[in-house]
Amino acid sequence: MKVLKFGGTSVGSAENINKVLDILKLESPSTQTVVVVSAIGGITNKLIRASQKACDGKASYEDDFIEISSIHHKVVEELFLKEKDSDTIKKLVNAKLNELKQLLDGIFLINEISPKTSDKLLSFGELLSSTIIYHTLLSRSFNAEFKNAQELIITDDNFTNANVDFELTNLNIDLCFKRNKADITVLPGFIAKSVHKESTTLGRGGSDYSAAILAAALNATQLQIWTDVSGMYTTNPKLVKQAKPIKELSYQEAIELSHFGAKVLYPPTVLPVLQKEISLAIKNTFEPKALGTTITHNSANDGLPVKGISNIDRIALMTLQGNGMVGVPGFSKRLFETLAQEKINIILITQSSSEHSICFGIKDEDADQAQTAIDGAFEYEIALNKLEPIIVETDLSIIALIGDKMKNHQGISGRMFSTLGKNNVNIRAIAQGASERNISAVIAKADVKKALNSLHETFFEVKTKQINLFITGVGNVGERLLNQIKQQHSYVKKHLKLNLRVVGLSNSRTMLIDDDGIKLEDWKTQLDQGQRASLQGFLDYATQLNLRNSVFIDITANSEVAQIYPDYLRQSISVIACNKIACSGKLQYYKSLKALSLKYNAAFLFETNVGAGLPVIDTLNHLITSGDRINEIQAVLSGSLNFVFNNFNATTAFHDVVKQAKEEGYTEPDPRIDLSGVDVARKILILARESGYELELEDVSLENFLTKNAMDASSVEDFFKTLIEDEGHYQALYHSAVNHNAQLKFVAEFKNGKAKVGLREIAKGHPFYNLEGKDNIVMFYTELYPEQPMIIKGAGAGADVTASGLFADIIRIANN
Structure with a gap:
């Protein structure tokens, strides 16, 4: 024998009740079946609301009664399409509804409702639903019988949460089913009667409890609880989209999960079947073929310690x-x-x-x-x-x-x-x-x-770790980074077990947030239609979403963005900075960011500050971590300046080369930022600080090779005019290098705690001499590399390589 309990959603409409009948066609032929049903979904709450209004003397309780009546009438009309089948059930339903109305009228007249009256009132929900389902079974030629659970389950007088007298209850159930030969027996759940013949209810989870009592008394082979979910889940599926049904649980595991918030099962429900070691299955009425969850004395050894x-x-x-x-x-x-x-x-x-x-x-x-x-x-x-x-x-x-x-x-x-x-x-x-x-x-x-x-x-989900990205600055480099994330998504997920999701995007005008992840196929269109951009608003969204493994990525050159890093770090949101302002600003601010990173266990990475995609800072950090000490750094750190001086010669105007570098994206929109040497000064400062030295930007000696006219130009257009006017100055620099059999390189140096940057004539044979195109080169002289330096060399400018460096920082954080 099996006991099947159907919850309120399972019997919430005629359509759903027909699904219940389909399930019974599959379950009942092989064995006798006991069917326990809850009230139609929402009816219990409506009964409580109507009774409270009546108790408060509000005549609007009648509106609630009308709503309750219409719900039951609608179900009956949709289930019983033939007039001859519907006459009997309509009379029974109307009789019950009339009783309910009289009871509500009485509560309204005396403005009082006792626990005893409340239990009698609430019993109507289950009595109505079970009556409707029983007569539906008869109309569909099922061999069915109806039994009022109040005649079987006997309790004390603790109304609203009655205690079962199991000796009397088990005796009643045994006698009843010895005489019962029907294939299906329908009973209302939740309700019972006291030893003094008064209506009582079994409290929270009462219908499940009724079914468990019957299953235990009948030594059923299984108790099935049919609801609107496919079993008990690994966690709350409303909060965790990756949650999945648990195939098997032990009684103790099910009780623990139920106690700690799993709403599918109420702990006392398990106790009667636990004592008899009867298996319990939780199934989905709307997906009857789904496996659901089976609860037994011992769950299967599936290798998972946490269920x-x-x-x-x-x-x-x-x-x-x-x-x-x-x-x-x-x-x-x-x-x-x-x-x-x-x-x-x-x-x-x-x-x-x-x-x-x-x-x-x-x-x-x-x-x-x-x-x-x-x-x-x-x-x-x-x-x-x-x-x-x-x-x-x-x-x-x-x-x-x-x-x-x-x-x-x-x-x-x-x-x-x-x-x-x-x-x-x-x-x-x-x-x-x-x-x-x-x-x-x-x-x-x-x-x-x-x-x-x-x-x-x-x-x-140990095979896949989700990383949630909030990116501000989606210009040239930002666009390339998004393309890389899109292009490499499958590879990274398959080979590195990382799921990269872009949750937030922002530029100077608009911002876009999507908790489910932004679709990168049309991110530009989505961002254009986003809300007005706000640095604080972007931070607020990242904080409120409170997603695991969150990373904020700054791909701007904006000082205001750099000042908001501490607020992200305090929320344990890691920060990746392409923006050099934070790390080359005031020493105290740089040190505070490092401290916050450690305190809140949030990474602060800025590899692209120096060398774009080259692993300069990462290599330096490994040297320091290993116990090595940096004695001297020599470097060409500007891919744009290297490009300019590699292409400048006696037949090519300096103006034209700078113009070309700007058009190909090797310089900032204002080339003076690159040509002034300030950008290189910031880079060597960052390397010095990462080496353990405490310097400010003003401590870096900057030797400028531009003319005063160029530096004083009021606009980029005027700046380019000065390059034409002062061509002789730049040609003189070039010819001096040629005469000394040397190449012009803009060099950064750090030695004996001092840093300087400036244009140098590099002699033939020096590692910098043959540095081509937009390449960077960094030479670390350390205690372990005192004479032959460690050299890092490669492309140090360009949107693609910078985006690649940002991508590498994302992977570093993800693998931490």
């Missing part, structure tokens, strides 16, 4: 502490007795080994009551300063890892806390039972989504 991740919201954390507790017995007893007297349930408990404090979690709504009661109970000790007044923290949640096999696997808690720490999820309290079936942590409610997603990724 699910659950959470409870609206938690208050309360802490009783004080030196007067240490070594004094009885504090815990008094504390918990005080809470018990107030009927406050404790969800989580943890205590310090020093006995200096006891910490426990309760529901938010109980916090004020608990605080008053505890401070009153310990008033004497508080007055003597032996105890502090109870400390209350609200707006918290509990997250829990659950699994029978966790105790046999080392490092589960370590992975859990490491994952949360990397995502800046602060843990307020921890509890773990001796069975090691549950590891619980109290966190801020605002961090729940991020915590569940990151933990789910760690324990159920």
Whole structure:
């Protein structure tokens, strides 16, 4: 024999009831089937609302009654298309509805509703739905019988949450089904009768409980709970899109998951079938072929130590502490007795080994009551300063890892806390039972989504790590980076197990945010239609979304953007800076960014500040980490200046070469930024700082080769005019180098704690002499490389290589 329970959504309409009948066609032929049904979806809440209005003397309760009636009439009309089939059921439904109306009228007249009356009122929902379904089965030629559960399940007089008398109940069920030969027996769930023949209800999850009681009494082969989801999930699918149904669970795992927020199952439901070791299946009425979740005495050994991740919201954390507790017995007893007297349930408990404090979690709504009661109970000790007044923290949640096999696997808690720490999820309290079936942590409610997603990724999606990118500055380099992310997405996901998602885009005019990830096929169109750009607004979105593994990427040269890095780092959002302003600005600001990066476990990378896509800073950091020390740096760090001087000669005007460099994207829109040498000065400053030296930009000696006319030009157009006018000056520089059998290179140097940049004549045979095109070269002289330097050489300018350097920084962060 099987017991099938169908919830409110499963019987919420004629269409859904027909789905139930299809399921019964498959289930009932092989064995006798007991069908337990809830009220039609939403009816219980409507009954409560109508009764409250009636109790308050509001005549509008009649409107609610009309709505309840019309819902049932509509279901009947759609199920019973033939007049001869519908007469009987219509009379029965109308009779029940008339009884309900009389009861509501009575509540309205006396303006009062007792728990006993409430139970009688609520019983109408299940009685109506079960009656309709039973007669539908008869009309479709099923061999069916109806039995009122109130005749079988006997309880005490604890109305609204009655306790079952199992001795009488089991006897009634046994006698009933010994005589019952029908293939299908339909019963209403949730409702029962007291030993004094009064209507009672079984409380929260009552219909599931009714089904479990019947299954246990009948020694059923299985209890099936049919609902609107395909079983119990690895975590809340509303918060974690990658959540998936769990194929098998043990009773204990199911109870733990249910207790910690899995709404599919209410813990007491499991107890009757647990005692009889009857398997329980949770199935989806709307996807009957889906496997669902099977709950048995022992779940299958599928190799996964963690079966699910659950959470409870609206938690208050309360802490009783004080030196007067240490070594004094009885504090815990008094504390918990005080809470018990107030009927406050404790969800989580943890205590310090020093006995200096006891910490426990309760529901938010109980916090004020608990605080008053505890401070009153310990008033004497508080007055003597032996105890502090109870400390209350609200707006918290509990997250829990659950699994029978966790105790046999080392490092589960370590992975859990490491994952949360990397995502800046602060843990307020921890509890773990001796069975090691549950590891619980109290966190801020605002961090729940991020915590569940990151933990789910760690324990159920270890093959793929999601990286969420917020990019500001989508000009030439930004566009190339987006193209690289799009082009390499599949490769990175397959080979590096990384899922790169662009969640935010911004330029100087508009910004675009999409929690599901921006489709890069038409990002320009989407961004054009985005909202007005705002640096603070972009930050606010990144903070509010609170996504795991978030990265902010600055591809601008804007000082205001550089000043907002600390706000990202404080939210544990990593920062990648193509913008050199932050790292070459004030030393104190640079050092503060480094400190924030460490404090909030958020990476701060800026590889493209020097050498575009060349691994200059990364190599330097590896040298320092290995214990090496930088003694001297010599470098050509401007791809644009190298391009200019490689193409400038006696027959080619300096003006024309600079113009070409600008048009091909090797210089900034204002070439003076490159030609003035300030950009190179910033780069050598960054390398000096990364080498451990404390310098400011003004400490870098800058030897300018441009004429005064060029530097004083009021516009880019005027600047180019000066290049024509002063061609003789630039030709003189060129001919001097030729006469000395040398090449012109703009060189950055750092030695003995001092840095300088300027145009140099490089003699033949020097590593810089044959540096071609837009290439950069950096030579590190260190204690390990004192005579033959470590050399890094390659393309140091251009949108593609700069984008490549940014992409490499993203991968570095992702692999951390």
